[in-house]
Amino acid sequence: MTTVAVQSAGLETSPPRRDRRRLAVAVGALALLGLAVLASFAIGSKPLSPAQVWHALVAADGSEASIIIWELRMPRTAIGLVVGAALAVSGVLLQALTRNPLAEPRIMGISAGASLGVVVAIAVFGVGTLAGYVWFGIAGALVAGLLVFGIANRTRDGANPVTLALVGVAMDASFGAIVVALLSIDARTFEEYRFWVVGGIAGRDATVAAQVVPFALVGLMLAAVAARGLDALALGDDVARGLGHRVGLVRLSGGAAAVLLIGAGVAAAGPIAFVGLAVPHLARALVGTDHRWTLLVSGLLGPVLLLAADIIGRLIAPPGEIPAGIVTALIGAPLLVIMVRRARVVTS
Numbered sequence: 175m176t177t178v179a180v181q182s183a184g185l186e187t188s189p190p191r192r193d194r195r196r197l198a199v200a201v202g203a204l205a206l207l208g209l210a211v212l213a214s215f216a217i218g219s220k221p222l223s224p225a226q227v228w229h230a231l232v233a234a235d236g237s238e239a240s241i242i243i244w245e246l247r248m249p250r251t252a253i254g255l256v257v258g259a260a261l262a263v264s265g266v267l268l269q270a271l272t273r274n275p276l277a278e279p280r281i282m283g284i285s286a287g288a289s290l291g292v293v294v295a296i297a298v299f300g301v302g303t304l305a306g307y308v309w310f311g312i313a314g315a316l317v318a319g320l321l322v323f324g325i326a327n328r329t330r331d332g333a334n335p336v337t338l339a340l341v342g343v344a345m346d347a348s349f350g351a352i353v354v355a356l357l358s359i360d361a362r363t364f365e366e367y368r369f370w371v372v373g374g375i376a377g378r379d380a381t382v383a384a385q386v387v388p389f390a391l392v393g394l395m396l397a398a399v400a401a402r403g404l405d406a407l408a409l410g411d412d413v414a415r416g417l418g419h420r421v422g423l424v425r426l427s428g429g430a431a432a433v434l435l436i437g438a439g440v441a442a443a444g445p446i447a448f449v450g451l452a453v454p455h456l457a458r459a460l461v462g463t464d465h466r467w468t469l470l471v472s473g474l475l476g477p478v479l480l481l482a483a484d485i486i487g488r489l490i491a492p493p494g495e496i497p498a499g500i501v502t503a504l505i506g507a508p509l510l511v512i513m514v515r516r517a518r519v520v521t522s
Contacts, residue, residue, distance in 0.1 A: 192462075196461045196467045199461050199471060200461075200470055200471055203471050203475050204474055206474075206475070207474050207475075207477055207478050210485075211251055211255070214251040214254065214481045214484065214485060215231075215248075215251065217488060218246075218488050219488070219492055220238075222243070226239045227239070227243065248380070249378055249379050249382070250375045250378055250484065252380070252383040253375040253378045253382060253386075253442055253443060254375045254484055255477045255481075256383060256386055256390050256438065256442065257438075257439040257446065257480060258449060258478070258480035258481065259390070259394070259473040259474075259476050260393065260394075260436070260438050260439035260476075261279060261435070261436070261439045261440075261446060261449040261450040261453075261476055262450060262454065262472040262473060262475060262476025262477075262479075263393070263394060263431075263469055263473050263476065264279055264431070264432045264439070264450055265277070265279070265450030265453060265472070266397075266457070266468050266469050267400070267404070267429075267431055268281060268450070270408065271335065271404075271407075271425060271428050271432070272335045272339045273335040274335065274339055275455070277451075279436045279445070279450045282319065282322050282338065282342035282345075282432065283318050283322055283344070283345030283348075284315045284319050284322070284342075284432070284436040284437065284440075285315070285346070285436060285440050285445050286345065286349035286350050286353070287315045287317055287319070287321075287349055287437075288312070288314045288436065288437055288441050289314070289350075289371065289440070290314050290318075290349045290352055291310040291311045291312070291315065291317075291441070292307045292314070292367065292370055293352075293356050294310060294314070294356075295311075296367060297356050297363040304370070304378055304379075305381045305382055305385065307370060308382055308441045309385070310441075311437065311442075313437075314441075315433055315434075315441065318349065318433075319429065319430075319432070319433030319437075320433075322338065322341050322342050322345050323338070326338050326341045371444055371445065372497045372500065373443055373446040373447065373497055373499020373500070373502075374443060374484070374487070374497030374498045375443050375498055376487075376497065382442050383442070385442075386439075386441060387438075389434045389435075389437060390435060390439070393432070393433075393434035393435035393438065394435070394473065396427050396430055397428070397435070397469055399427055400424055400465075401465040401466045402465070403419045403423075403427075404428060405463075405464060406424070407419075407425075408463065443499070444499055445499070446498065446499040447502055447503040447506065448502050448503055448509075448510070449479055449480055449506065451506065451510065452479070452510045453475050453476045454468065455510065457471040457472040479502065479505065479506070480498060480502065482505070483499075483501035487500070487501045
């Protein structure tokens with residue numbers, strides 16, 4: 175094993191200068207996140223000054239500003255924080271597990287599984303609220319994840335990156351076909367589903383945030399545990415085993431984390447595009463391929479992108495709003511193109 179190879183996997187102590195730069199990037203991302211949260215509280219059809227926001231946060235006195243903050247903007251901001259972090263971190267995990275720089279929540283069929291869960295909730299069980307959809311969306315994502323990893327493990331080559339990607343694409347197509355079939359035969363289901371499938375954080379209350387936070391927290395903890403092993407996997411399974419990592423366990427923990435994060439994010443906000451694809455590449459361009467830093471910075475920048483998209487959606491066509499899922503696609507696509515043109519897309 176060469177020193178260069180070990181360093182490239184993030185398995186040797188980084189030079190202090192590099193760590194200082196990464197720390198500065200993380201602090202900058204945290205500052206951006208703070209600004210995004212403040213802007214989410216202040217900007218909307220009824221603009222609020224920073225002083226009004228602060229007063230409403232520290233002294234909920236029943237004033238108009240207090241009601242706007244606590245009943246309308248606080249829940250959607252909380253959802254934006256959870257969903258943005260969940261989708262961005264899951265993107266890092268999937269790109270590492272499949273060794274595919276284009277991997278994102280859809281590639282493993284998990285997002286489609288969550289969509290199928292929501293459609294079943296509406297069409298079969300008559301659920302008509304977002305709080306009710308969440309449990310079915312998370313259950314659909316978990317079932318999809320189990321199927322993908324179970325089928326991949328039973329193939330001749332096992333759950334290697336290529337097999338996982340192929341099985342995931344097949345499951346995505348299968349679940350998508352079932353969703354379309356159910357929607358085509360039930361107009362009421364289609365009307366309910368189309369609000370959710372556009373993707374957004376408006377209209378979600380505190381109940382939805384409370385339902386998905388536990389799943390997201392467990393997913394983030396599993397992602398942190400898997401980080402070192404993902405660095406080793408980037409060098410190949412044989413090298414990872416030689417470095418003392420249990421490859422199967424790393425894939426299991428990373429895959430479980432991705433399933434929980436995608437399930438929580440998609441169930442709460444719908445299949446929001448580009449957060450799980452663009453943010454990991456941006457994070458790698460800023461801090462390199464060490465997954466500990468990439469996961470951290472992605473977890474901070476994901477909510478920044480989603481909250482920024484939500485804020486832009488409020489401002490484009492007042493008093494109406496454009497869902498954040500549409501805006502993230504409009505922002506994320508050019509961002510990814512710019513990174514590609516500058517050759518800053520870094521594979522793990």
